[in-house]
Each structure stands twice: as C-alpha cells, then as structure tokens.
Amino acid sequence: MNVLLPDGKELELPKGATARDAAAKISRSLAKEAVGAIVNGELYDLFKPLPEGATVQILTRKDPEYQQLFRHTLAHVMAQAVKEFFSKKGYDPEEVKLGIGPVIENGFYYDIDAPEPISEADLPEIEKLMQRIIKKNLPLRRYVLDREEALARYRGKDPYKTELIEDLPEGEEISFYEQEGFTDLCRGPHVPSTGKIPPYFKLTHVAGAYWRGDESRPMLQRIYGVAFRSKEELEHHLWQIEEAKKRDHRRLGRQLELFHIDPLVGKGLVLWLPKGNVLREELIAFMRDEQIRRGYQLVTTPHIGSLELYKTSGHYPYYAESQFPPMELEDGEAYLLKPMNCPHHVRIYAMRPRSYRELPLRLAEFGTVYRFEQSGELHGLTRVRGFTQDDAHIFCTPEQVKEEFLGVLDLTLKVFGTLGMGDFRVRIGVRDPGSDKYVGDAEHWATAERQIQQACDEAGLDYTIEEGDAAFYGPKLDFVVKDVLGREWQLGTIQVDYNLPERFDISYKGPDGEEHRPVMIHRAPFGSLERFIGILIEHFAGEFPLWLAPVQVVVVPIADRHHGYAGKVRDELESAGLRVEVDERPERMNAKIRDAETQKVPLILVVGDKEQEEGTVAVRDRRSGERATKTLDEVLQELKARLAERK
Numbered sequence: 001m002n003v004l005l006p007d008g009k010e011l012e013l014p015k016g017a018t019a020r021d022a023a024a025k026i027s028r029s030l031a032k033e034a035v036g037a038i039v040n041g042e043l044y045d046l047f048k049p050l051p052e053g054a055t056v057q058i059l060t061r062k063d064p065e066y067q068q069l070f071r072h073t074l075a076h077v078m079a080q081a082v083k084e085f086f087s088k089k090g091y092d093p094e095e096v097k098l099g100i101g102p103v104i105e106n107g108f109y110y111d112i113d114a115p116e117p118i119s120e121a122d123l124p125e126i127e128k129l130m131q132r133i134i135k136k137n138l139p140l141r142r143y144v145l146d147r148e149e150a151l152a153r154y155r156g157k158d159p160y161k162t163e164l165i166e167d168l169p170e171g172e173e174i175s176f177y178e179q180e181g182f183t184d185l186c187r188g189p190h191v192p193s194t195g196k197i198p199p200y201f202k203l204t205h206v207a208g209a210y211w212r213g214d215e216s217r218p219m220l221q222r223i224y225g226v227a228f229r230s231k232e233e234l235e236h237h238l239w240q241i242e243e244a245k246k247r248d249h250r251r252l253g254r255q256l257e258l259f260h261i262d263p264l265v266g267k268g269l270v271l272w273l274p275k276g277n278v279l280r281e282e283l284i285a286f287m288r289d290e291q292i293r294r295g296y297q298l299v300t301t302p303h304i305g306s307l308e309l310y311k312t313s314g315h316y317p318y319y320a321e322s323q324f325p326p327m328e329l330e331d332g333e334a335y336l337l338k339p340m341n342c343p344h345h346v347r348i349y350a351m352r353p354r355s356y357r358e359l360p361l362r363l364a365e366f367g368t369v370y371r372f373e374q375s376g377e378l379h380g381l382t383r384v385r386g387f388t389q390d391d392a393h394i395f396c397t398p399e400q401v402k403e404e405f406l407g408v409l410d411l412t413l414k415v416f417g418t419l420g421m422g423d424f425r426v427r428i429g430v431r432d433p434g435s436d437k438y439v440g441d442a443e444h445w446a447t448a449e450r451q452i453q454q455a456c457d458e459a460g461l462d463y464t465i466e467e468g469d470a471a472f473y474g475p476k477l478d479f480v481v482k483d484v485l486g487r488e489w490q491l492g493t494i495q496v497d498y499n500l501p502e503r504f505d506i507s508y509k510g511p512d513g514e515e516h517r518p519v520m521i522h523r524a525p526f527g528s529l530e531r532f533i534g535i536l537i538e539h540f541a542g543e544f545p546l547w548l549a550p551v552q553v554v555v556v557p558i559a560d561r562h563h564g565y566a567g568k569v570r571d572e573l574e575s576a577g578l579r580v581e582v583d584e585r586p587e588r589m590n591a592k593i594r595d596a597e598t599q600k601v602p603l604i605l606v607v608g609d610k611e612q613e614e615g616t617v618a619v620r621d622r623r624s625g626e627r628a629t630k631t632l633d634e635v636l637q638e639l640k641a642r643l644a645e646r647k
Contacts, residue, residue, distance in 0.1 A: 001052045013050070020046035020192070023058045033060040035191050036069045043068060045189035047142035048175075061196075061229070068103050070197045071227050073140070073190040074130070075101035075108040077197065078225060080182040081129035082112055085122065091115045098184065099160045099211060099220050106237060107201070107226035111209050113160065118221050123203040126223075130201070137195025138179040142188065150174045150185070160211065161185050200234040201227035204241070240485050247485070249537035250380040256542050256599060258533075258550070259381065268378045268385030270530055275550035278579065279533060282548050284366055286418070286646070287390050287526065290411060296364040296392055301344035303368060307334035312503055313343040314439055318472055324372045341367040341391040342522055346504045349395050349518075354508040359518065360396035360404050366529070367391050381534030388529040394521040397508075398447075401496060401519050405455040412479060412492040412525040418646050421491075421539065423482040426461050428452055429469030438472055444498035448519075449475045452496055473499040474522075483539040491532065495522040543600045543622065546639065547646045553580045553639075554596040555617075558589050558608035565612040569605060569632060576636055577643070597622065605635070 002010045003022060013021055019037035023030045023046070037044045038057040043065055050056060059065050079101060083093040099111030112118070118126075145153070147165070154161040164185060165174060177186045179194060191197060203225045211217035228234045245251075253259045258276030265271060272280055288298065307326050310316035316323065316336060326334040338344070345363045354361070368388045377383055394404050416422060430449050431438045438445070452475055456463050463477075470476055474497035481491050497520040501507075507515040526532040536544075546552055553573055557566040566582045573580045583592045589606065596604050606618040617635060619628050 001050075003050055003053065004055045006055070006057050011056070016049045018046055018049055019044055019056060019058060022050065022056050026058065030058055030060075034058050035061055035063075035066055035196055036189055038065065043189050045069065045140075045142070046192045047140070047177075047190075048188060066191075067227075067229065069189055069191045071103045071108045072101075072188070073194065073197055074201055074225065074227050075103070075110050076177065076179065076182070076184055076186070076190070077130050077133050077194060078108070078126065078203070078223060079110050079112070079184060080133060080179065081126050082110075082114065082118070082223070083182065084129050085126050086115060089116075094157060097158045097160055099209075100164070101184075106228075107204075107224065109222050109224045111160075111211070111220040111222050113218065113220050118206055118223065120206055123206070123223070127201075127203055131199055133180070134194045134197050134199055136180070137193050139193045140190050141178045142175055142190075143178070144173055144175050147174060150176075154185075198227070198229050200229065200231050201225055202234065202238065243485055244487075244538070247538040247541045248380075249382070249534040252537050252542040253380070256550070258537070261380075266385070267375055268373055268383070270381065270384055270386065276533075278550040279536075279544065279548055280529060283526065283529065283533070284390075287366075287415070290414065291362075291364045291392065294362075294407065294411060295360075296362040299345065299348055299363050299365050301338070301341060301348075301365060301367060303338055303370075304335045305338055305344060307336050309343050309347070310336055310339065313340070313346070313500060314472060314503060315339050315343065318437070322371050322373070324370055337370040338367070339369055339371060341365055341369060341389060342393055342500060342520070343504075345391075345393040346500055346506060346520075350504060350506045354395075354506075354518075356397060356508050356510050356516070359508060360394050360400050362392060362394045364390075364392035381530045381537075384528075384530050387531065389524050390526040390529060391522075391524050394523070395501075395506075395508075395518045396521065397510075397516070398519055401451045401521065402455050402458070404521055405451065405494065405496065406459060408494050408521065408523045408525075409455065409459050409461070409477075412494070412523075415492070415525045416479070416481065419536065419539075420545075421481045421483070424491075425480050425482075425488075426456065426463040427469070427478050427480060428456070428463050428465050429471070429476045429478060430465055430467055431470045431475065432468035435468060438470065440473065440499035440502065445475065448496040448498055452477055452494075471495055471497075471522075473497050476522075481535075483535065485538075489535050491527050491535070492525040493523070493527060496520075497522060541600075544602075545623075545647055546602045546642045549600075549602050550579065551581050551599065551601050552578050553603045553605060554592075554599075554601045555580065555582045556589060556592045556596065556604060556606045557582065557584065558606065560586075562607050562609075562612055566607050569607060569617060572632060572636065573639070576640060578639060593620070603635075603639070 001015050002012055005011055011022055011025055023034040034046060036046060036059040039050060039054050079098050083096045086096050087093050095115040097113035101110035150165050175187060176183055177190055203223055205224050207222045208219050209222040211220055226237055257273050259273055260271045262271060323339045324337045326336050328334050348363060366388050368386060370386050373383055373385055396404050431445055474495050476493055476495040478490050479492040480488050482488050500520055501517050508518055510516045555566045555569050557563050563584055570580045570582050593604055602622050604620040611617055616629050616631050619630055
C-alpha cells in the first residue's frame, strides 16, 4: 500500500504497516526518535495499522502532540502502579477494578474501584512505583480482540470494563495495550515505551467520581495527575496551583469581608458586604461615566417580566432549563425572573415611533438577571444564580453597525487596559449551519458575521472563528482574557443581532419616509459583574489598585495622644474623596500595621510625636514598597494623581 508524506512524496509500505514502519522506511534516525504520528489529521501511535492512501506525519518529542501521547500512557502507568501498590498490601491485583483514564488539560486521571480507600498520603508511594515503571523502559504492545474474547477477559471480574465493551457499537474494533503483564482496554494512542515518558509528573489529589457521572452508580476514586516535558514546566505548574489556592476569591472574599453567600438566603445568591459593595460601586461608576461620555442613556428595568415577553424574544423556551420556573398567577398570567435584559430594552425602544434621526440609540443598564444553575456547578462569584450585567443595547441602522461596533471595541479595550488585563485573545462565534438552534434569516446571519470580521480587521485585532459558538439570535465577539497566572477567562462580549428586531417587529422611519428594521448590538464589557469581580480578586490577589481598594488608607497613631492628629489626617484625606480609616484600637503599632497589611490596604500612614509636630506622616506604600516621611499635602497630591489615573 502507499501513504502520502507531508512533502507530497509517496511511501510504499506492506499492507498492515504502522507509523513505526513508515518512520523506519524514511530513515533509521527518525525511527529511533518517533513517538507517534498524525494520520489523516488524527493522532496515532506507532502500533495502529495505517489506512491505505493515508497522509502520514511522523511525530517526535519536539512536536506538541507528544504531550497527549505520554500523558495518556502515564494514566496506564498509574493504573499499573496502583495495582502493584495494593499487591504489596496483600491484595490480589484483580481486586483493583479500573474505570476510565483519559488525558485532560495539563495531565490525566484514572477512575479506580480499589479494595480499600486511597488517601492523598498514598500518592507519593504510587509516584515512586510509577517512576520505577518508567525507568524500566517497558515496551507497549497493541492487540485487537473480537467482542466475545474481549468480554470473556472481563466478565465476572471487572464490571466497568465489561460495561464499556458491551456499550461499543457492533463491529467497532476493540483494542488493548499491554506493558509488563499489565493490560488495559484502550483506543490509544500511546508512546511506544514507558521510557519515552518524561519523569516530570506529580499526582495531585484524589476525588470521588460516580461511574459514568451517574449519581445512582457506584462511587469510584479518581486520582489526578499533571505531567510536562520538563522539570521547569512542572515546577511552574505546581507553583500556579499553590498560587491559585492563595488567590482563591472565595478565601479572600472571607478574609477581606467582601461578600457572603448564605445558604438561608439561597445557593448562588450573593450578599455584598460593605467593603465588597465599594468595589462593586467603583466599577459601576467607572463604567457609568464612560458610557455617558460615549452617548449612552441609562435605564432601569424590573427583575421580572411577563412570560410572553420571553416567548417573543425566544429566551423561553430556548433556555427554559437554565431559567427559574415561571410564576403562575390565579388570573392565568405568568411571570419569569428576568434571564436577560435585552427584551426589556426592546420594549423601551418600541414604546413610540422612532426616526432614523434618533439612531443610534444606546440604552445601558446595570441589570440583575437570574439563571437556574445546577447546585454542583455553583462556584463562589464565578458561577451564581443571580448576577448583574453591565448590559447595553445599541439600536442602529445597518449602515451604522461597523462604526458602533468599533466604538464598543474601544470601550472594552479601555476597560481591560484600565484594569491591567491587556493579555487577551479574541474569538468570533458564528453559527453552525448544521444546527437548528439558531433563529433568523441566513442572509442576515452572513451579513452580521461579515460586519464583525470587518470591524475587527479595521481595529487591527487578530481573531479566531469558532463555528457553533454564536448566540441563538446572532454571531458574537468574545474577549478571552489571561490573568497573572496564565489562566484564561471569557469576559467581554459583543453581539450583532438582526433577529430580535424582527421577532418584536420594531422599526424606524428612514429618510425615504418608509419603515425600516433596526439592527441591535448587544454588549457587556464586564459581562457578569459578580464573575468579573471574582476574577479581579484572583488577578490582583486581593491587592486592588488604589482607586478600587475598599479602604484606601489606614492611619495608625502610635499612642493615644496621637489620635487627634490622626483624626485631622483622616478628615483632610476624606475631604479629597479618599476612603480612610483610623486604627484607634489599644494595640501596639506593629500589630496595627500587620492587620492593615493583612487587609491589603494600599497605603498605611503612621503618625507619632515627630509627625504631629512637623505636620507630616510616615508613609508605607504596599504596592511600591516605599517607606518615606512626607508632608500631608505631598501625600494628598500624589493620591489625587493616582486616583485621576485610576492606578
């Protein structure tokens, strides 16, 4: 048979040849370095037979796909090590039943039904066994069994593998991989031997996992691991994990007294505490000022609406499962907790006839909406059931779409730049032509998708196009922001919508005296304010820039006799618009300073005899590390400048 190489050359091979055979035919050195292949765009290992006429690219350790190969094999190595671990405890290895062990981001896991619980204290010993298996450089072998032979191997011994085989479609190939007597049902692909696995991995934790995600099925133990090509990558990832724990917004939210989620109030419903509310209101004020300067008009709409409103918009029943149940009244009326602000804004537009001279009409609202997220999916501020959106809807003519879109892009970039979140990528979500979840005219969809791409091109933004990622009523542009730990978060979004104006039958009178359909642009640079603040807390590790800090300055009097001067310092700072506290507790100065640092207050001003006599303050700046004595006027001028620049 013949296969095609990336350079266009044909390679003749015997029938049933593998990627290993192809590599050997190309060169001896390539055969030695080969770890896998890309075959017709699919990742293969060196064992699986190649199809006739396939395009084959041989992979080495330099290729990015190598990570997926060795992480998958590590899952098998871990399963083998777990069996050996229990064998040393006196158990028959067959008593360790195996579920599934896939590759995941940065690593792998395996679901295991063990004869006794596996604790995290056991993981170092399992790691040692894994390292020994890797050092042995055990060759892997792939083979195929027919259905009955495969079932005979596991029936009555391992219910999980038996079920997996029984669920395979008739006629599907059933493959196994073996190393040193350890065999596992697996599609692959894998590296050719355990010695091809870099030894830079770590088992991170053990968690419970229902078999196949079904709460009615047995609970297995899932062992997670991470794995990388180099020691430096592994150490950096482990540092990220520890740093993420320190930055966890739920922990910092308690420590800094920013927010509280009370089970008696309800799961996923946020109570903003005084300090957290300052943070929230500062962000709202920032966005409000920017919007007013850019010609937006602020509106407020109810927290509920008629069910008919959301039926007309399409949010009900399209997203019925993610919404709270309708409230049925005795007179037959039904209402819904507001899942989206846009239908309300459409009805504001529709309250009277509109002229092209009024367009673009930009309506903005910090509107709270409600979604019925599953309990298991709730997570601090980043996944809640009630959240506030910095929502706006621009009603414009088709000719105004690009200019308005560019204006929203500029606003979004201003937000990210102000908050130090300049590392982002942009993706355009378009509809999947094969899906029936989208509404509206295909021509309108094509126009909207083209307009978004043209605006991005004009703004000089690089972007990717994600098919199937559009909203049900229109294509969208999403900003995916990378935080200081390198984690990605989808934040701002802009959507072009020709469909809601059609569904609500809204129009404007054009210069020709005829009625025309407006276009809607939906936009929310923050997205969910709750989620955005949760991400900000972790991005800044609770050390907010001065303009956002709930308490900007703490004045620390050294002794009781300095309270009067400390009060004067506070009054002058407050008159300049700063948020200031004086720590008058009967504690030692160092304890007061330590507590202010724990609360991550940007500026600590210490005052004693010398400062009181000279009209100065001893400055401790958390962000710059500066320690200096300055006049109060100097401090005021510096702080005013930082606030004006939002630093």
